[in-house]
Amino acid sequence: MNPRSASRRSSSAIPKLVLASRSPQRRAILEQLGVDFEVVDPQVEEIRSAESPRVLVEENARRKAAAAAGELVLGVDTVVVLDGRIIGKPGDGSQAREHLEALSGREHEVWSGICLSGQVSHAVTRVRFNPLLDEDLDWYLATGEWRERAGGYAIQGKGAALVAEIAGDYWNVVGLPVAELNRMAPGLIRNCQGLQG
């Protein structure tokens, strides 16, 4: 590569992506994609209820993105929805068991709101759980993986063993709707590659 092209590359017009999220899962997905980004922990008051899951996650994504400075800020909010009701992060093991018992053998939805530089959208993925025996619940609760997870499970971890099938964007269930990000900003991923990308 000659010096001119190297220089053009480093002075690219695309500002560095800022991820306004505490979530290690979202960080891991952007790293997997080779995206060069920085992380800001957004200090925001999130809303807990709204007239629909879509309104809730889009509003929270907007608030997170608005709390971080930058030209290219990404805010995301993800919830688990069963029968129209939001299943939050369990407060303790017994609540985690209740959540997983409610999800057992049934289909639920995972909704994410996504806000990129002020533009807002959402994604929804349907997830069907295996019917879970008491032994399955005992095993999964003992992993501790339910902590800090919407719905009380991590599909990208041992929670993979709880899931029968999904329909939609898998990465949305992990916490970042990659396909929707691609629709909102085509080429963003390939243009935000780190030097090792």
Next chain:
Amino acid sequence: MNPRSASRRSSSAIPKLVLASRSPQRRAILEQLGVDFEVVDPQVEEIRSAESPRVLVEENARRKAAAAAGELVLGVDTVVVLDGRIIGKPGDGSQAREHLEALSGREHEVWSGICLSGQVSHAVTRVRFNPLLDEDLDWYLATGEWRERAGGYAIQGKGAALVAEIAGDYWNVVGLPVAELNRMAPGLIRNCQGLQG
């Protein structure tokens, strides 16, 4: 834990799982699930064609499992199928480009055959690709990730950016149909946990 229960645990009736596969992806999934297993590289002649993808992947899974010694042997074979035609591992970058151009903007199927201790089954997941521009192909081919991958992409890597949505078992697309394994042998995953599991 008293010595008696420790001893009962180590003399468990479940033999150690043997994975008859070279695939690092299959190993990674079993590790993620906390399964204690060993790996054998099966030296087998795989069939390249059959009357259907199901017959092909089930026969190859059976051959791989039969090539390894053990009481609990797992053999798996995975192919990408577009319009009924098998899209293999690309031999070079230009063939990888052809494969990805064929998959661009369309839906294909990922079939796995699975053989566990002589019992044979299969799983199929539908995958829809984003419409890919030349720049997308240039970017993805430059990652080198297409090498040794059925269909020329890795959904668990940067290939995540190529995918619009899936329907079925995500892990099947990576290379191990976890949900089907659970159906064939309920409790296998929780009963094959390593000491750190």
